[in-house]
Amino acid sequence: MNTITITEIRENGCRFPRPSEKNTLVKNTVKDILRTVRQEGREAVISFSRRFDMNEREYLRVSDEEFREAEKEISLELKNAIQQAYTNILTYHNRQKPESYTVETMPGVMCQRIFRPLDSVGLYIPGGTAVLPSTVLMLGVPAQIAGCRRIVLCTPAAKNVNPAVLYAASVCGIKEVYTVGGAQAVGMLAYGVEGIPSVEKIFGPGNQFVTEAKIQVSSDPDGCAIDMPAGPSEVMIIADESARANYIAADFLAQLEHGFDSQAILITDSSRIYKEVQIEIERQLQFLPRAEYVRGSLQHSYLVKVDSLNEAVEIANDYAAEHLIIQTTKPEELLDKIYNAGSVFLGDYTPESAGDYASGTNHSLPTSGYAKAFSGVTVEAFGKFMSVQQITREGLSNLEPVISALADAENLFAHKNAVLIRLEGK
C-alpha cells in the first residue's frame, strides 16, 4: 500500500495511476477471432469454445431441462436472496423508464419524443471461476424494464452453467442462453451466426479479450453498440475522524477481492484514521481466504492524508471513482459537491457490497475515470429516443420565415423550397 500526503499530490500531480496494460497481442488475437466468426459462423464459435473453454457440450444453447435442473440445485436461501435482490433492483430501476412526451413548440407545430427499446440485446456474463448471478440481475432487470423484445445471455462453460447464474436469468425472464464466451461470444452476438441472429448492443464485463472484442465491434459499422469498456474495479473512501477504521479496512479488502488489478484509495483528514486503517488492513488480511491475492492489489492502492474534506472532494472529483464511499459526520452535505463518481455510498452502514448485490442500484459502473462522462448501466441504455414532428399548414406558415432566413444564411435553397412549395397555391 502506498501512503501519500496532499503536498506530494500537489507537487507531483499524482493521479493514482490505475493499473492497466495495453496489449497488442490481445488486439490482434481478437481481430482474428472476430474475423473467423464472421466468415465461418457457427462452426467457428463451436471450435473456439471447445478450444478455449474446454466446452464438451453437444449444444451451445441451454435447454429448458437445464433451467429446471438448476433451480433444484441451489439452496432455498440463495433462491430467496436472488429473488429479493431482483425485487430491490426492479424497484430502483422502475423509476428510470423514460416517458414519452408531446409539446406544441409553436401553434400548429407538434413535437414528440418517444422511447423505443432496443430490439435485441446481448448480456455477457463471465464464467469459469467467476460466478456472477448478481451481474445477471444488474443487466437483466433494466433490459426487462426497457421492454427489449429479445434478451440473449452468453456465458462460457465446459459442461454446465452455474445454477445460480441460470436461476438469476430465469428470474429476469431470460430464456435464450448460450454457453459461449470470450471474443467469440462477442463476435457471435455482434454479427450473428446460423440460427442465432445478431443483437443491437452488448452489455457486461469480461476479461481483456472480451473487452477488446467489445471495443472492436463497436468501432465497426457492421458491428453493434456496447455499454462501455470495463476496466479494473475501484473504490475511493473519504473518511473523517468520525469514521470506523475497521469498517474502512473491510471495505478496502472487499474491493481488492475483485482482482489483482483492483484499486482502493482512502482519503482522510484524520491522522488517527490514517494510521489505524493501515493496522486494520493488516489485521483483517490474516483472516481472508485469498490474502496473498489481495496483497497484490495493495501495491497500487493508496492512503492519502489531507488537511480538509474540501481537499478530499477535489481529489474525488478528479479521480472520478467507480465507487465512492463517504464515511463522515454529515455525508449528505458532501454529496452536493460530488460531481464525478459511478455510485456513492453514504454513511457508516453503507458498504460497497450492499450496492454490489442488493440495495437496488446498479453495479455495472464506469471505471478508469470514465465517470466524468459516463453513467453506469441504466434502463435508458437499453433503448433510444426517436423524435417526431407533425405540422399543420398553419404551423408551417408560422415556421416559414424562420426556416427561410436560416436556409438562406446556410445557402441551402432546396431546404427553403421544400417549405415554399407547400405554401403556394392551395
Added chain:
Amino acid sequence: MNTITITEIRENGCRFPRPSEKNTLVKNTVKDILRTVRQEGREAVISFSRRFDMNEREYLRVSDEEFREAEKEISLELKNAIQQAYTNILTYHNRQKPESYTVETMPGVMCQRIFRPLDSVGLYIPGGTAVLPSTVLMLGVPAQIAGCRRIVLCTPAAKNVNPAVLYAASVCGIKEVYTVGGAQAVGMLAYGVEGIPSVEKIFGPGNQFVTEAKIQVSSDPDGCAIDMPAGPSEVMIIADESARANYIAADFLAQLEHGFDSQAILITDSSRIYKEVQIEIERQLQFLPRAEYVRGSLQHSYLVKVDSLNEAVEIANDYAAEHLIIQTTKPEELLDKIYNAGSVFLGDYTPESAGDYASGTNHSLPTSGYAKAFSGVTVEAFGKFMSVQQITREGLSNLEPVISALADAENLFAHKNAVLIRLEGK
C-alpha cells in the same frame, strides 16, 4: 437514381448501400495530428490552423468585440429567425432535463439517482463554405439546459467567424469560441493545450478528418467522450396514393443538397407516385442553383415500389433512417410500428427542413443505421447519472441475508465480511 421493386429487395437483400469510404490515409494523418497536438500544444494548433485553414488571425480566441461586430452584421430578419428557432428548440428540449429521484427499496435502504451535467463540453461547428448557425443552436441549447459549467465552441476560420454562427453562439450563452478546426480542434478539446483546458465530451458534425479524430480520441482512455460518429445525411420517405409527388421531390432534393454522399429513398405502394416523383425530381432540378452537385447524390438514391405500407414499414425499420418522412393518409398509425429512425416527420406539411431548423427537435441525429441503437443529441447526452445509497443499521440488517447468500455463491468472502463487521456488537 435507382429504382427497385420489393421483389428485387427480397431476392438480393438490397440494403441500400450507403456511400462510404474507409481511408487509411485519413486515419494515419489524423493520428499524426493528434500526437503532435498532444506533444507540442498550442504551437501545433496554431501551426495546423495556419496551414489547413489559412488562419491569419492574431488570436485563436474570438473576442467580445468580434461578438458585438457579428451582431451588427446580420439582418434583423435573421436575428429574429435565430431567436425563434432557439425558443422552439429550448421548449422541446426543456422537457428532457432529467429529474433526480429517491426510492426506499427496503426499509432503511434509501437509494437515489442524481443527474450531473458534464463539467466541460466542446461543440465542433464546421466552417469554410459551411455556414451552420442551426447546428450551434442544436448543440448549444441542450448543453445549456443540462447545466454544463463550460461550453467551448470550435470552428475553423481564415479571418472572421461567420456572424450568424457567432450570434447563435451568443444566444446560447456561449462565450468561449476558438477559430480552430479539423483534427487539431478535436485534439485541442480532448487533450487541452496551454491556457485551454480539455473537455469531457465533444459534439458536432465534421468532415472525415474531424470524424476520424473524434473516433480516435474516444478510443483513447486519456482522450474524451464523443456524441457519435457522423456519417452522410439520409432521408427515407414512405408515401401512399394520398401523397403529393411535388412535395416528395422537394424533400428528396433538400436532402441531397446536404452533400454528394447524401442519400434519399422513396418507398411507395402507389404506382402513380412512383412514376410522378421521378418526373418531378427532374423538373425541380432545373431550378436548383447547384443541380449538378445534387445529381451526384441521385446516383445512390433509390425509389422502391412495394405492395403494402406494411412492407414499407419493414424496410424502414431495417434501414433505420436518420430522417423518416411519412406522407400517408394516416401517418400517426404507421408511427406506432416505426422502431428505428432518428427523427420522424408526419404528414404533408412536415418537411425535413422544418426539423433541420425550427420545429424544436434536434437535427443532430444517428446516420448509417445507428438509429437502431442510438438517439440523436439529447439533454441527457450532456450529463451523467450518479447513483447513491444510504443505509441505516436496520436497513443493512435487512439486506444482510441477501448479501451473504450472494457473496457466498460468488466466493467473495470479504464482501460478506464488510457487512458482518458492521452488524457485530454495537
